[in-house]
Amino acid sequence: xxxxxxxxxxxxxxAPQKLTSDNRLDRGGEAVLDPGDEYGxxxxxxxxxxHGGEVVLVSMGPAKAADAIRKGLSMGADRAIHVSDDSLAGxxxxxxxxxxAAAIKPENPDLVICGTESTDGSTGMVPPMxxxxxxxxxxxxAKQVEVKGDKVSxxxxxxxxxxxxxxxxxxxxxxxxxxxxxxxASLKGIMAARSKEVxxxxxxxxxIEKGSPAESVEGVADAETRKAGEVIEDDGNAAERIxxxxxxxxxx
Amino acid sequence: MSLDLSTDNQSLRAAVRDYAxxxxxxxxAETDRLHRFPEEAISAxxxxxxxxxxxxxxxxxAGLDHLAFTICIEEIAAACAxxxxxxxxxxxxxxxxxxxxxxxxxxxxxxxPMARGEVLGAFALTEPAAGSDAASLKTSARRSGDGYVLNxxxxxxxxxxxxxxxxVFARTDPExxxxxxxxxxxxxxxxxxxxxxQVFSKMGLNGSPTGELVLEDVSxxxxxxxxxxxxxxxxxxxxxxxxxxxxxxxxxxxxRAAFEDALAYTKEREQFGQAxxxxxxxxxxxxxxxxxxxxxxxxxxxxxxxxxxxxxxxxEASMAKLFTTDTAMWIATNAVQLAGGYGxxxxxPFERYFRDxxxxxxxxxxxxxxxxxxxxxxxx
Numbered sequence: 121x122x123x124x125x126x127x128x129x130x131x132x133x134x135a136p137q138k139l140t141s142d143n144r145l146d147r148g149g150e151a152v153l154d155p156g157d158e159y160g161x162x163x164x165x166x167x168x169x170x171h172g173g174e175v176v177l178v179s180m181g182p183a184k185a186a187d188a189i190r191k192g193l194s195m196g197a198d199r200a201i202h203v204s205d206d207s208l209a210g211x212x213x214x215x216x217x218x219x220x221a222a223a224i225k226p227e228n229p230d231l232v233i234c235g236t237e238s239t240d241g242s243t244g245m246v247p248p249m250x251x252x253x254x255x256x257x258x259x260x261x262a263k264q265v266e267v268k269g270d271k272v273s274x275x276x277x278x279x280x281x282x283x284x285x286x287x288x289x290x291x292x293x294x295x296x297x298x299x300x301x302x303x304x305a306s307l308k309g310i311m312a313a314r315s316k317e318v319x320x321x322x323x324x325x326x327x328i329e330k331g332s333p334a335e336s337v338e339g340v341a342d343a344e345t346r347k348a349g350e351v352i353e354d355d356g357n358a359a360e361r362i363x364x365x366x367x368x369x370x371x372x
Numbered sequence: 373m374s375l376d377l378s379t380d381n382q383s384l385r386a387a388v389r390d391y392a393x394x395x396x397x398x399x400x401a402e403t404d405r406l407h408r409f410p411e412e413a414i415s416a417x418x419x420x421x422x423x424x425x426x427x428x429x430x431x432x433x434a435g436l437d438h439l440a441f442t443i444c445i446e447e448i449a450a451a452c453a454x455x456x457x458x459x460x461x462x463x464x465x466x467x468x469x470x471x472x473x474x475x476x477x478x479x480x481x482x483x484x485p486m487a488r489g490e491v492l493g494a495f496a497l498t499e500p501a502a503g504s505d506a507a508s509l510k511t512s513a514r515r516s517g518d519g520y521v522l523n524x525x526x527x528x529x530x531x532x533x534x535x536x537x538x539x540v541f542a543r544t545d546p547e548x549x550x551x552x553x554x555x556x557x558x559x560x561x562x563x564x565x566x567x568x569x570q571v572f573s574k575m576g577l578n579g580s581p582t583g584e585l586v587l588e589d590v591s592x593x594x595x596x597x598x599x600x601x602x603x604x605x606x607x608x609x610x611x612x613x614x615x616x617x618x619x620x621x622x623x624x625x626x627x628r629a630a631f632e633d634a635l636a637y638t639k640e641r642e643q644f645g646q647a648x649x650x651x652x653x654x655x656x657x658x659x660x661x662x663x664x665x666x667x668x669x670x671x672x673x674x675x676x677x678x679x680x681x682x683x684x685x686x687x688e689a690s691m692a693k694l695f696t697t698d699t700a701m702w703i704a705t706n707a708v709q710l711a712g713g714y715g716x717x718x719x720x721p722f723e724r725y726f727r728d729x730x731x732x733x734x735x736x737x738x739x740x741x742x743x744x745x746x747x748x749x750x751x752x
Contacts, residue, residue: 190383304395305387307421307434307444314380 121173121267124229125164125197126220126250127157129181129188130240137240143337144210145240153188156235158195158302163265163295164233165196165303171267174198176227180208180219186318193313194305200316201227205323205331212335213241217249222326224254231272232292236261251292259285263298381440388444391420392451400452403579404724409534410455410579417459418489422448425463427471431483437680438614442621442672449625450632453728454579456622461530462486464618465611466493466539469556473599473607478558482537494535495615496526496559496585497608503528504741506541507551507605511587513542519593520544522557525569526585528735533568533581536561539611540587545602556604558596565590576727613686614679615736616693620672623693623732627668627700630725631661634707637714654710661703668696687749694742697732704729 129151131137138146164175177192177200179185189200203223211219224232232254237244251258262274263282272291275282277298287293305313323331350365352358366372377385396413403410417423425441427433436444441463449456467486470478485491502509511524522542529538538559545553559566569584599607635658638649648654675692678685704725708715715722733739 187383191386194383194387304391304416304420305383306419307384307387307425307436307440308429310380310383310387311434311436313383 121167121171121230122227123164123167123173123175123231123233124224124227125157125160125175125177125192125233126235126246127161127177127179127188127192127200128154128238128240129179129185130154130238133239139340142210143340147182151184151188153191154235154239155302156237156239157192159295159297159299160233160235161192161195161197162302163262163293163299164231166300167231167265167267168196173230176201176229178220178223178227179203180211180216180223182209189318190313191305193316193318194309195303196309198316200318201321202318203321203323203326207323208331210333210336211331212333213243213245214249214335215331215333217246217253219323219326219328219331220246220250221253222328223321224250228290230289231265231267232256232290233265234292234294236294236296247292247294254290254292256290256292257287258292258294259287260294262293262295265293265295265299377443381443384436384440385443385447387420388422388447389450391416391422392447396448396455397451400454401718401721401724403452403454404576404728405578405718407573407578409581410452410458413452413455414458414489414492417448417455421487422459423462423489423492424467424483424487426468427483427487431471431479432487433467433483434487437676438617439673439676439680442617442624442676445618445621446625446628446672449622450629451625452579453622453626453725454577456625457577457580457731458492458531458534460615460618460622461495462493464615465495466531466535466537468614469539469598469607469611470558472610473556475595477595478598482558486537491536492531492534494529494531494538494585495611496529496538496540498526498528500525500527504738506608507554509541509543509554511540511542512546513544513555513557515544516591519591520557520597522559522565522587522590522592524587526587528572528582529585530580530582530735532571532583532585538566538585539598540585541604541608542587544604548602551605553602554605554608555601556598556607557592558598559587559590559592563590563592575730576724577731612737613689616689616742617672617676617679617685619732619736620668620675620689620692620696623697623700623729624665624668624672626725626729626732627665627696627703630700630704630707630722630729631665633721633725634658634661634703634710637711637720641711648710657706657710661706664699665703668692668699672696687746690737690742690745693736694739694746697729698739700729701726701733 132150175197177197180203234247259274261277263277264275266273270289273286276285421434424433428435445460513520513522540557540559544555565588567586569586571583641648671692675688708722711722714720
């Protein structure tokens with residue numbers, strides 16, 4: 121089976137995040153493969169080990185995103201497709217999904233695996249949009265993914281436990297950390313990654329002239345700092361006053 | 373010769389750091405305190421090809437050079453010096469001599485399981501009365517039938533009791549003096565008569581068992597002789613030459629960890645209303661530590677690059693070992709001082725760095741022996 125895993129390079133989440141003058145995330149510093157995507161790669165590799173086939177990474181990002189792609193290849197993915205174009209800087213969720221869909225479509229995968237959301241943008245909108253554009257059913261928040269014949273079955277994580285959801289392949293699945301700890305790249309894996317194919321794709325090859333995001337950030341403000349709460353001292357009617365407060369904020 | 377690391381070596385460093393910081397480092401304090409062999413870290417190292425770094429792929433290893441090897445050891449040592457010395461000794465003075473001097477049959481038999489980390493290697497040269505003067509060793513190997521019978525006691529053997537294979541140096545010609553008449557033998561740990569004696573209680577490197585190897589009428593077939601008969605001492609010397617590059621990597625890792633932790637501490641610790649790093653008295657010390665650390669790194673990588681390129685490297689390896697291990701000790705000493713009272717207690721890693729760094733000035737040829745090696749080259 122052919123499995124596509126979408127991967128993204130993001131600014132190191134352990135470093136302080138900064139914005140550029142045009143309200144975009146500053147991507148100039150240390151960058152890493154999105155930890156959420158590492159679970160996607162791990163899930164893809166496990167399925168490949170069980171069923172054979174290949175794992176293809178697809179990424180949209182600047183030239184330096186090649187490092188994040190290389191990490192996924194070192195973990196064991198077979199090859200990668202890297203869409204890069206200056207006009208894609210600041211791409212919104214819809215544009216990103218359109219680009220990824222255009223790059224994935226010719227591959228005709230049996231399964232597309234994404235993280236639930238990127239760790240930097242955190243919109244969580246790209247995977248559902250991508251499923252829609254690819255015309256695939258989507259199964260989200262999977263902590264376990266199984267392929268049975270032409271069906272994809274997932275354990276969909278919920279607050280209470282999990283739901284078992286089945287979809288007809290080809291399908292798109294988003295995975296959580298529940299799929300298992302991502303493997304470390306071995307020394308042989310790193311050396312093997314050198315000779316794996318990373319296909320650089322230009323926008324024109326996808327039939328798209330220029331990236332034009334529909335969404336732009338007009339302004340950014342710091343979140344309001346939390347104000348000190350009200351201290352209620354019990355002079356006999358504390359319970360009623362707390363209840364009144366909870367009713368007022370619609371907590372009860 | 374470019375001083376920048378290649379993209380490959382940068383990826384390699386990132387991957388080994390990932391493993392070292394996530395798997396090895398969280399166990400480091402306990403490994404030290406409980407004198408516990410880091411089983412999980414070593415088994416993971418096997419899966420990641422870190423137990424066969426120098427072994428070519430045809431024998432199941434990663435087939436990397438000494439620069440890559442040094443970077444691997446540096447990264448592991450920055451997380452846990454005990455774990456690093458286990459990996460280092462296995463790769464450098466156990467696997468590499470087999471690779472360089474072994475017959476095809478010996479390589480096929482031993483290297484693949486060693487590369488997978490299933491068989492841990494150890495190097496047995498030192499004896500109670502033969503330390504720096506290693507050529508005065510007394511362990512004997514007597515010809516008997518088709519093989520040899522070994523008798524003697526070795527000390528300061530790293531990986532003692534955990535090793536599956538000991539590389540033992542013994543005297544095969546009792547008439548010959550010194551280095552002449554010494555041969556190298558591959559001695560499987562399960563051979564009758566091979567006994568792990570006393571495990572030393574050391575001041576540091578507590579996760580790495582070190583002690584006495586006792587050989588009592590140990591019979592090995594002639595096929596276990598490594599290299600030529602009576603020419604084993606040069607195998608030991610060659611193993612130690614490149615082994616010193618690995619130990620430089622070990623010291624570099626300890627020195628780096630001590631420096632980085634001390635720097636972070638002085639930026640956070642406030643006294644007299646400001647971070648102590650704001651005091652110029654400490655800034656000058658921090659600047660000196662950083663400078664010496666950088667010099668250690670360049671010297672170590674230089675020796676590793678010469679060795680990787682097949683050029684003479686003995687002097688440079690000794691210089692790197694001497695300078696880098698002295699620097700690591702000096703950095704660790706100052707790191708304890710920079711952290712003050714907290715540097716002296718084991719809630720912080722500073723005192724462990726101090727104890728672990730000390731060993732590096734002594735083993736793999738004491739720093740006095742390194743000066744002999746360097747001076748000998750100068751006076752040639």
